[in-house]
Amino acid sequence: MKQGKTGAACRKGLLAASAFAMIGGSALAQEVGRGFPNQMGLIPGVTSIAHEIDFFHNVILLPIITVISLFVLGLLVYTMVRFNEKANPVPSKTTHHTGLEVAWTVIPVMILVVMAIPSFRLLTHQLVLPDADVTVKVSGKQWYWSYAYPKDNAGAGGFEFDSNILDQAALPADKLRLLDVDNEAVVPVNKTVRLQVTADAVGVIHSFVVQSFGVRVDAVPGRLNETWFKAEKEGIYYGQCSKICGKDHAYMPIVFRVVSEEKYKEWLEKAAKEFASHESPVKFAGAESATVRQ
Numbered sequence: 102m103k104q105g106k107t108g109a110a111c112r113k114g115l116l117a118a119s120a121f122a123m124i125g126g127s128a129l130a131q132e133v134g135r136g137f138p139n140q141m142g143l144i145p146g147v148t149s150i151a152h153e154i155d156f157f158h159n160v161i162l163l164p165i166i167t168v169i170s171l172f173v174l175g176l177l178v179y180t181m182v183r184f185n186e187k188a189n190p191v192p193s194k195t196t197h198h199t200g201l202e203v204a205w206t207v208i209p210v211m212i213l214v215v216m217a218i219p220s221f222r223l224l225t226h227q228l229v230l231p232d233a234d235v236t237v238k239v240s241g242k243q244w245y246w247s248y249a250y251p252k253d254n255a256g257a258g259g260f261e262f263d264s265n266i267l268d269q270a271a272l273p274a275d276k277l278r279l280l281d282v283d284n285e286a287v288v289p290v291n292k293t294v295r296l297q298v299t300a301d302a303v304g305v306i307h308s309f310v311v312q313s314f315g316v317r318v319d320a321v322p323g324r325l326n327e328t329w330f331k332a333e334k335e336g337i338y339y340g341q342c343s344k345i346c347g348k349d350h351a352y353m354p355i356v357f358r359v360v361s362e363e364k365y366k367e368w369l370e371k372a373a374k375e376f377a378s379h380e381s382p383v384k385f386a387g388a389e390s391a392t393v394r395q
């Protein structure tokens with residue numbers, strides 16, 4: 102974490118630093134994208150979209166929320182002091198004030214318009230996919246995620262694997278409770294990754310969320326949703342299913358390990374051998390699933 106002491110890391114403050122100390126030596130050298138005890142604000146982002154979300158939340162929404170809350174609090178206090186029974190024994194019979202009514206309609210509309218402009222710009226950036234360097238197909242199952250790496254132009258990839266939560270009863274000391282998995286998804290740093298997200302054809306709707314990447318997309322049976330990210334820093338980034346999807350909804354975390362291009366290539370070769378015999382291809386709604394349903 103030493104290298105990341107600037108910017109995002111600083112915001113986490115001392116509490117985060119002590120939390121890092123508890124994770125263990127191996128994790129200290131890199132960014133760790135997850136929540137920390139007593140953390141304020143969002144999980145620090147490592148993609149342009151995540152930075153934009155940070156900006157939208159911290160610079161646009163929070164000041165507006167704060168000013169409105171203080172204004173309403175001030176009005177309440179003023180009303181309680183100025184118009185209580187003792188201070189104002191004879192109440193006014195006023196019921197309408199055209200100027201005031203126009204103001205309290207127009208001002209909120211203007212505030213919403215001010216919020217809508219950066220909000221729609223952000224949505225556009227999320228939904229318009231740039232050309233991808235790597236494509237990963239993510240499939241929500243009951244209750245774990247599968248990652249498929251289709252063969253790329255160079256012939257690498259062409260495998261799929263399941264990513265299951267670790268046994269919580271026998272959790273190694275350097276692993277995180279409810280977050281770490283047996284097989285992490287690996288992607289290269291500073292490369293555009295296209296995610297194609299779906300759910301098992303005979304399954305339920307999940308939601309694939311990795312906050313550090315600014316990624317949130319529903320995983321729907323029979324439907325292929327797309328999103329993207331380009332991670333700026335190597336590290337381990339955690340996410341969780343964010344749709345109440347069933348009994349083990351809380352036990353299907355997401356782990357992305359962002360590594361250098363060379364390490365990614367090494368991993369691709371290793372993973373292609375390791376997962377060669379995997380017998381659970383990504384399923385889509387079709388004849389096969391119709392048979393299963395009967």
Ligand SMILES: [Cu+2]
Binds near residue numbers: 244342344
């Ligand atoms: Cu789920």
